[in-house]
Amino acid sequence: MTTPVLQVEALRRSFGPATVVDGVSLRIDPGETVGLLGPNGAGKTTTISMIAGLLRPDGGSVRIQGVDVASDPLSAKRYLGLVPQDLAIYPELSARSNLSFFGRLQGMRGAALRRRVAEVLEVVGLTDRATGPSKTFSGGMKRRLNIAIGLLHEPRLLILDEPTVGVDPQSRNAILESVEALSGEGMAVLYTTHYMEEAERLCDRIGIIDAGRVIAEGTREELVELTGRTDTVTLAGDGPLEEIEAAVSRIPAVREVHRIPGERRLVMVVQGAPQAVSAIVATATGAGMTLRDVEISRPDLESVFLHLTGKALRD
Template sequence: MTAALECEGLVKRYGSLLAVDGLKFSVTEGEAYGLLGPNGSGKSTTIEMVVGVLIPDSGTVRVHGHEMARHPLRAKRLVGYVPQEVALYPDLTGRENLRYFGRLFGLRGQRLRRRVAEVLDVVGLADRADERLGTYSGGMQRRVNIAAGLVHEPKVLVLDEPTVGVDPQSRNAILESVERLVAGGTTVLYTSHYMEEVERVCDRVGIIDRGRIIAEGRPEELMATLSPGGRAEVEVDGDVQAAGVAVAALPGVAVTVADHRPRLLLVTWTEGADRLPDVLQALNGVAAVVRTAAVRPSLEEVFLHLTGTSLRD
């Protein structure tokens, strides 16, 4: 498949600090790629090099084959950047903001009016377009921020923490907009600290730490690496301790009682696609099974497992 974005051997130093260390990843055309990393991982520096506001010490960024360093105008024209902070003018209306950013990319006349109308529709703000931006809610401002990154019809859209500080309804509206863009063929590079968002919108994920990609794959593939077997919740009615002993006697199976729910057994196994039938057989005659539910590892668990739990800046 055609690569829309390629980062190869990126290195960036700030004095003695090596912020990005030979980083390499690529995003195929029409794909949503999540770039995740803790504070101090080099993620923000990487984003700045991808969009061309920061020059790498070495390495290459290509957008649809155009090298950012050698052909910056061609490459930047293909990229839409939506930063963490809302970068708009509060005294202008939503429509006026979008016209301004469209003109920066050379749009004029009917084409500009058409694109402004289209992106307002994408973010669901056509009915509020002629109100001053300063009267918009935080979520609405972030949606216009996305529209500003889209107005020049970029091939690659970089969304850096697009839902920070917004209410659940606005977050859902933003995610729905991203899903529609990806379905329509737009390539998206997405960063967020909300792992459920990444699971929802991203086809693949790269986890960056200390300036390098340390894991990469589809969300379900990364989650499978944390628990190659499986996990389940089993709620019982009867002697919970005896039930735990019976399940723990199974080879390759571990069990604990949930702290917050004393009738709930948390069962894990390291081999086999599904050991739940064995668990239920072991409980036969020991305790009545009230409910069972398969539990899969979360992307957040994978992230913490790979990067550690201690806070770093």
């Protein structure tokens, strides 16, 4: 069995009478991106502060690459790259100088450091802005430099805490592309966000956190199944709709079929639409339908969060 890069067991933390993190457990394997999805104040940042060894937990344990963070923090942190919400850069220094400084703190020197600085500048798309003072950067560019610093020493685990907050759409997309590339290279990534579209795009598994507890965890499909909701497939086209309706209704994945009055459309309630849609299209065309359009509508993580907590994700 693969040794997890990160193993968190029953992590707890209170501030005074308020319990902020209440029994959080997580596992991340090599090359896996796991998201913590929840609203502001859910306990995401406190959780990663304990994982990173910045905050002592009241209970539970954290192991990074098999090393216990509480008993051997220096060894554990060698495997860790942390990109915090707050920018951790020196604004008077250039991107290259920032990276060189932080690289030396990690014990990197000479040609190896220069080569790695060039590599991470390329990863985050800042090669052409390597020499100017970082105080002239846009908010998104500063965020990307923040990520480059976290990547510099080639950590086994990269923690990204709300890395796209307050950035422009172009920089946000650049950040997401960088994260996608990292997991493809075998790095384990823990990604906290309250943007469901980021979690859906990036994460192999997602933990939904609310009031300090992980209330559900799994792939997107597994989480959606918790709501009991199914997908909707709409076919638009011409042909004998009554016969087409009867034909597609016999497909096992199709739960219901409805004809829209006055329109040449069939709307189906389907279990597992991405897997069933090819059979639906083939059956409909075989029954005489000339298709103009096929549309699949699926429940999203916002629906899951609302179902599990009774409130919207951004409440």
